[in-house]
Structures are given as C-alpha cells and as structure tokens.
Amino acid sequence: MRHERLTALLELLGERGQMGVEEAAGELGVSAATVRRDMDTLAEQQLLTRTRGGAVLSSVAYDLPIRYKGSQRAPEKRQIAQAASALVPRGSVVGLSGGTTTTEIARTLASRPDLAEPGPNPHLTVVTNALNIANELAVRPQIKIVLTGGVAQPRSFELVGPYSDLVLREVTMDIAFIGVNGLDPKVGATVHDEREARVNRLMAERATRPVVVSDSSKLGLRAFAAIGTCDLFDTLITDEGADEEIRREFAERGLRIITAPVPD
Structure with missing residues (x-):
C-alpha cells in the first residue's frame, strides 16, 4: 500500500538523512518513477526536501505525522488497546491523550458491545485533546465526548496551550491513558513537543488512575520534553516484547506492569 511505502520512505530518510532515488x-522494491512520485508527495507536505536525484529529510520532520504512524507496530498497539479497554468499566470518565496507541484504545472502546447499547444516557465519557480521536468517537451516540480547546498541532492532531489547561483543570477522570514517545525508568515519560507534554501531564494529574501506554520499542528511550517521572503514573501497559530487566526497573519505581500478549 502507498501509505505504508510513504512511511517506510520517511523512516529510511530518518535513519540516513538523505537518499537517492x-x-x-532498491530498498523499497519499487521503480524509480514510483519513488520520485512518493518523494514529490512528501515534499508537498514539507516532510522532505527534494534534491537533484533524491531527497533529504526536512528539518522539521523530527517525528512522523500521526497519519503515517498507525501502521507501525500495529499488532502490539491493538493488544495494548485491548488490555487498556479491560480496565474501563461502563460509566467511566476516560482521558485519552493524542497518539496512535491511544487512538487504537479509542477504537477498541467504541467497538465494545456494552458501550453501544441504546440508552437514555451515555455509557462512557471520553476527555481528549486529540482531534482525530474526537472525530472517530463523535458518531457514537452512547459515548460523550469532551474535547479540550487549544491550538491544533498539525503533526499530531493534538490541541495544546492555555485553553486546553483551562478545560482539564475543570474536570476529573477515573482513568487516563497517556501515550509517549519514550519511557525511561529514571527520566519517566517523554514526548517530542513541550506543549503536548504539558497537556499530557495535566491529564495524568486529573485522573484517579493515570496509565502510561507504550509499545516495547519506546521503553528505555528519551524524547525532548518530559511529561513526568514514573511516580506520576499508576500503571504501565506494554507488549511482551519488553525486556524483562527494564520491566523490573519500572516495577521497582512503583509502576504496576500489564503485559499485553501479541498474537502470532
């Protein structure tokens, strides 16, 4: 699929900085003409800069836009989402930060039969700063959506800024699922953008049970902006690819660990 090919091309450029057509x-197993068209498409989106005979990664493309990240480690994210959904009783108020893992959690919640049953009142309330999550859930009449205000981030579809803070300070949540770009035992949870980090931290603080969700590829990594140390969170949900040693380190810092199995 073209979507997956564009993602793969961006990942290759992320590793090497620049590539010829x-x-x-050769790396992608497609024709040079196809690569030229793909590079032109990504250049139009300002994700790379075309050069004579190839392309270089755009200086602003430090992180893939969310629309290109959904296919990465998809089985792990689906299993993490199933484990997260199991923690949510009907009638809960749930916080969802932006990100591909939390988007998968939203889809899993939306597909639950007990949350789709007709009734006079919503069966679930979702508080989110992610435009794409709100868009997906808005068509579900039995799920009440509370969308924070703020300034939209075009790469992540997240709303950030003081308007987001104002809304979050006026609500409480039973459980919040916070996605990350990195999770380190000492530094804690991190993302690429400091404005997103602020919103994520506040969402975690306003929840009775703040849960960090991260596939195993992000464990041990650190991104630019800190959300908070491990003591900000109650639980970590990850996949079975997580190294036992790093899981032990997180457990020693007080996190309950839920390991979601990945199907064969």
Whole structure:
C-alpha cells in the first residue's frame, strides 16, 4: 500500500538523512518513477526536501505525522488497546491523550458491545485533546465526548496551550491513558513537543488512575520534553516484547506492569 511505502520512505530518510532515488527504489522494491512520485508527495507536505536525484529529510520532520504512524507496530498497539479497554468499566470518565496507541484504545472502546447499547444516557465519557480521536468517537451516540480547546498541532492532531489547561483543570477522570514517545525508568515519560507534554501531564494529574501506554520499542528511550517521572503514573501497559530487566526497573519505581500478549 502507498501509505505504508510513504512511511517506510520517511523512516529510511530518518535513519540516513538523505537518499537517492535509485537507492530508495532498491530498498523499497519499487521503480524509480514510483519513488520520485512518493518523494514529490512528501515534499508537498514539507516532510522532505527534494534534491537533484533524491531527497533529504526536512528539518522539521523530527517525528512522523500521526497519519503515517498507525501502521507501525500495529499488532502490539491493538493488544495494548485491548488490555487498556479491560480496565474501563461502563460509566467511566476516560482521558485519552493524542497518539496512535491511544487512538487504537479509542477504537477498541467504541467497538465494545456494552458501550453501544441504546440508552437514555451515555455509557462512557471520553476527555481528549486529540482531534482525530474526537472525530472517530463523535458518531457514537452512547459515548460523550469532551474535547479540550487549544491550538491544533498539525503533526499530531493534538490541541495544546492555555485553553486546553483551562478545560482539564475543570474536570476529573477515573482513568487516563497517556501515550509517549519514550519511557525511561529514571527520566519517566517523554514526548517530542513541550506543549503536548504539558497537556499530557495535566491529564495524568486529573485522573484517579493515570496509565502510561507504550509499545516495547519506546521503553528505555528519551524524547525532548518530559511529561513526568514514573511516580506520576499508576500503571504501565506494554507488549511482551519488553525486556524483562527494564520491566523490573519500572516495577521497582512503583509502576504496576500489564503485559499485553501479541498474537502470532
């Protein structure tokens, strides 16, 4: 699929900084003409800069936009979402930060039969700063959506800024699922953008049970902006690819660990 090919091309550029058309064609197993068209498409979106015979990664493309990240480690994210959904009783108020893992959690909650049953009142309230999550859930009449205000981030579809803070300070949540770009035992949870980090931290603080969700590829990594140390969270949900040693380190810092199995 073209979507997956564009993601793969961006990932290759992320690793190497620049690539020629022929080199990229060989790596992706497609024709040079196809790579040229893909590079032109990504250049139009300002994710790369075309050069003579190839492309270089755009200086602003430090993180793939969310629309290109959904296919990465998809089985792990689906299983994490199933484990997260199991923690949510009907009638709960649930916080969801932006991100592909939390988007999968939203989809899993939306597909639960007990939350789709007709009734005079909503069966679930979701508080989110993610435009894409609100868009997906808005068509579900039995799920009440509370969308924070703020300034939209075009890469992550998240709303940030003081308007988001104002809304979050006026609500409480039973449980909040916070997605991350990195989770380190010492530094804690981190993301690429400091404005998103602030909103994520406040969402975690306003929840009775704040849960950090992260596939195993992000464990031990650190991104630019700190959300908070491990003591900000009650629980970590990850997949079975997580190294036992790093899981032990998180447990020693007080996190309950839920390991979601990945299907064969």
